[in-house]
């Protein structure tokens with residue numbers, strides 16, 4: 001049963017059971033920007049509810065009467081007691097984290113209720129869904145006083161069908177968002193990024209035909225540069241249909257028939273201009289069923305490994321990368337817009353990057369679509385970060401669900417080449433078992449891309465040389481190895497990189513997925529003084545000299561493009577709740593180390609591939 005069929009079955013099955021929770025996995029509609037949509041962004045009414053009085057009574061029992069905030073109940077007489085009122089409550093901007101919208105909410109972790117009223121004249125024979133780009137961390141969604149469903153995970157999209165619930169006038173959509181942390185969650189309680197809460201990406205009404213093209217996967221077959229292979233999934237009542245995939249510019253047209261579950265697979269030869277950073281060619285692809293059609297812009301490229309090489313379109317490539325957090329440039333807060341993406345990826349291009357690691361969670365779709373257009377390859381990651389509950393089946397299910405949702409949204413983006421299932425996790429057997437399940441889930445959802453993780457190799461220290469060996473057992477299951485090291489910042493001095501040797505127990509490509517050090521923009525001194533730009537600049541110079549000697553190195557993503565907010569960074573003057581390892585300050589000012597890396601990447605770009 002394919003990934004999308006499982007979704008369809010789960011939804012239908014739990015609909016029978018009347019379990020609202022299953023509604024939260026209503027079919028994730030692909031490529032909503034190509035659909036007939038109504039945007040609900042803007043100022044929403046908001047109630048800050050630290051003690052969850054909107055959903056629990058004083059005995060912590062769930063509320064379902066008029067005192068439940070999702071009812072949006074108004075007093076019917078002057079004597080009636082109602083202790084909440086969305087319409088006289090202050091507003092919050094959607095999309096947007098709540099933390100940077102009010103000083104009083106900067107450190108807030110808990111529940112906030114959002115309300116948005118709207119009218120909607122639905123066309124006959126059409127279905128309507130409400131789609132969320134993301135909400136951090138848990139969301140419960142209600143329409144007109146009824147629960148639609150819930151979603152867990154702060155960085156992936158979800159939607160609910162409201163076809164039979166929407167009214168022509170006076171609809172009220174209420175969302176309780178809660179960003180409280182917990183050990184069993186993904187991520188768990190401890191992260192080096194700000195726990196921005198809220199409806200952090202756009203909210204959209206999506207109108208589709210009764211039977212519509214819910215999802216499709218159209219890419220080159222694994223390891224091929226001339227055969228397209230993929231599948232498509234219809235959703236509705238007319239599941240058996242003829243569907244045609246057209247690529248007019250390449251004079252390609254292929255008609256398939258969906259089976260009783262609305263699913264079809266296909267494979268056909270195609271003579272295409274391959275997508276690459278040098279030539280990020282995207283084709284208009286039209287998918288036409290009898291009841292629906294949708295168009296997308298898709299690039300075609302192959303990505304594989306051969307020994308320690310990474311092959312893009314069959315040729316060895318070096319990934320000149322940088323890490324990026326989804327922190328809004330200039331204004332701080334959770335980034336979400338095309339402008340944010342253009343600024344961040346624009347800086348990566350300025351660095352001569354052909355690759356970015358989007359850390360440590362799925363970033364917004366604007367980043368992926370712009371990377372497609374700009375020719376920047378992407379490492380995407382789920383927030384299995386540091387020490388999560390490896391033996392908790394709910395934690396595994398949650399992590400797998402976030403991985404599948406990330407893959408479902410972006411699996412047609414040529415720029416996306418690597419799925420990462422984790423960052424800096426302790427080597428234990430329960431962790432290895434967890435990893436293996438995640439790696440398998442990634443491969444079964446999409447066999448054409450590479451799977452990696454950011455590991456932490458350990459060193460043996462001799463008087464004159466430092467030797468670091470990549471021998472994490474889980475590396476055997478990964479396609480590409482990632483490794484984080486902080487020589488010159490958390491361990492040793494910058495110059496100790498000069499006497500460091502790297503070994504690997506695996507004949508696989510390595511991406512040095514993190515290295516770097518902090519610097520406060522504008523703080524200057526000698527290169528031994530921490531927090532100065534000169535210290536960071538010197539650290540990069542020694543790192544680059546070391547990296548050039550690693551024979552199996554096929555990519556680098558220093559930590560990090562831009563300073564970002566972190567609750568772990570309390571040092572006054574230098575940190576002030578910001579991680580300062582950026583090559584650019586949060587106000588867009590370039591530090592000296594920016595130019596050291598820019599120069600290294602210029603040389604690499606000019607040199608023949610490894």
Ligand code: GCU
Pocket residue numbers: 192360423424484514559579581
């Ligand atoms: C870690 C981690 C990052 C963190 C960075 C740092 O390796 O993966 O999330 O921000 O190091 O300490 O700056």
